[in-house]
Amino acid sequence: MAYTTIDNPHEYFQTFDYTGDGTTSAGKTRTFDGSVDLKPGLMYQFKFTNSGNRINLMENEYTGAGTHWLAASGDSVVDGPSASFDTNGFTHATQNLGGYYHNENNSQYGIWAWKDMDASNASNTSGTITSTVRADTTMGLSYVNWTGTSADGTLGHGLGTLPDAIWMYPIQVTANNGNTQRPQWWRGLSWNHVFNTGLNENRGQSDSTNGRIGAYSHGSTQGTTSVFSVFSGNSSYEAVNHSSQNYLALVWSKRQGFSHFSSYEGTGDNDGQFVYCGFKPELIMIKKTENTDGRCFDGRRNPINISGGMQSVSLNANYGITEDNNTRIDILSNGFKLRTNNTSMNQYNKTYCFAAFAAEPLVTSTGVPATAR
Numbered sequence: 314m315a316y317t318t319i320d321n322p323h324e325y326f327q328t329f330d331y332t333g334d335g336t337t338s339a340g341k342t343r344t345f346d347g348s349v350d351l352k353p354g355l356m357y358q359f360k361f362t363n364s365g366n367r368i369n370l371m372e373n374e375y376t377g378a379g380t381h382w383l384a385a386s387g388d389s390v391v392d393g394p395s396a397s398f399d400t401n402g403f404t405h406a407t408q409n410l411g412g413y414y415h416n417e418n419n420s421q422y423g424i425w426a427w428k429d430m431d432a433s434n435a436s437n438t439s440g441t442i443t444s445t446v447r448a449d450t451t452m453g454l455s456y457v458n459w460t461g462t463s464a465d466g467t468l469g470h471g472l473g474t475l476p477d478a479i480w481m482y483p484i485q486v487t488a489n490n491g492n493t494q495r496p497q498w499w500r501g502l503s504w505n506h507v508f509n510t511g512l513n514e515n516r517g518q519s520d521s522t523n524g525r526i527g528a529y530s531h532g533s534t535q536g537t538t539s540v541f542s543v544f545s546g547n548s549s550y551e552a553v554n555h556s557s558q559n560y561l562a563l564v565w566s567k568r569q570g571f572s573h574f575s576s577y578e579g580t581g582d583n584d585g586q587f588v589y590c591g592f593k594p595e596l597i598m599i600k601k602t603e604n605t606d607g608r609c610f611d612g613r614r615n616p617i618n619i620s621g622g623m624q625s626v627s628l629n630a631n632y633g634i635t636e637d638n639n640t641r642i643d644i645l646s647n648g649f650k651l652r653t654n655n656t657s658m659n660q661y662n663k664t665y666c667f668a669a670f671a672a673e674p675l676v677t678s679t680g681v682p683a684t685a686r
Contacts, residue, residue, distance in 0.1 A: 317570020585651025
């Protein structure tokens with residue numbers, strides 16, 4: 314039995330790190346070192362430590378290399394650190410962009426990179442609001458761009474399957490017309506919940522009727538394999554469809570053996586629960602559904618399961634890697650197991666959403682099994 318639609322996840326997702334050398338870095342090329350070449354279309358960049366000039370930001374192919382969202386509230390798309398996305402890596406722009414450094418001498422930096430779609434934008438009229446979509450149905454990711462209408466409505470996403478996670482960003486924030494937050498929806502939440510802010514924020518979910526975004530029914534709108542819903546609202550933290558505001562959503566749909574989006578309930582035990590993914594994870598992003606930051610683990614910085622502390626990246630923009638005995642996790646051939654009662658990962662009776670991306674499928678299409686770390 315095959316457990317995957319993608320035999321080699323490195324064709325679609327890779328991790329990478331580098332050491333800064335303190336130069337201006339304009340024109341400096343970084344080459345990935347995965348098993349296959351990967352031209353990035355989506356990159357999350359972070360500094361390994363929370364000292365000095367920190368960097369924690371995301372770039373994407375839709376708005377283009379050289380533009381980014383800071384992983385902090387209050388920012389729209391501004392100049393980014395990459396001059397270009399290359400055949401197997403990227404090329405730096407200038408070293409200091411608005412005070413965000415990405416090549417300080419002897420500083421360590423990490424990259425999570427998803428494949429360029431090699432696709433063009435297409436008008437999508439599946440929803441009540443016309444959207445512009447760039448989609449990769451194999452990887453299960455689409456970029457959905459629209460202009461706000463100040464009304465409830467639906468938007469086409471182009472994936473052909475139900476969304477499992479939606480991460481929304483304002484492309485360009487105008488004064489008194491839109492918000493600077495990054496609402497999310499996760500299938501692990503009930504239909505009437507939405508995070509007020511993005512993965513990196515210190516706010517949690519909201520039950521408000523304003524500004525919801527999701528793939529379940531609400532009123533007269535219904536999420537399907539072709540559309541998701543947005544709901545009007547005036548709150549500065551919640552609105553996702555302000556009139557004339559330009560928005561971009563990253564819409565994810567899980568793919569067997571490559572990606573998984575779900576939730577789990579904390580037990581409060583140091584010997585925590587096992588969470589099934591259907592593959593050996595390379596990246597795990599965990600977010601509590603309350604007002605605390607999340608934690609991320611990847612296989613590059615943590616190549617083995619260890620009894621002591623693990624290196625985890627805080628999703629808060631003001632922090633880098635932390636390593637302590639309170640952030641222990643085992644990465645297994647078919648998921649991960651919590652080894653901590655840390656409140657950011659495993660507080661009793663609390664809900665956590667997570668996204669995971671594969672290093673290896675549990676079993677390939679030819680029957681080759683994955684191995685635990």
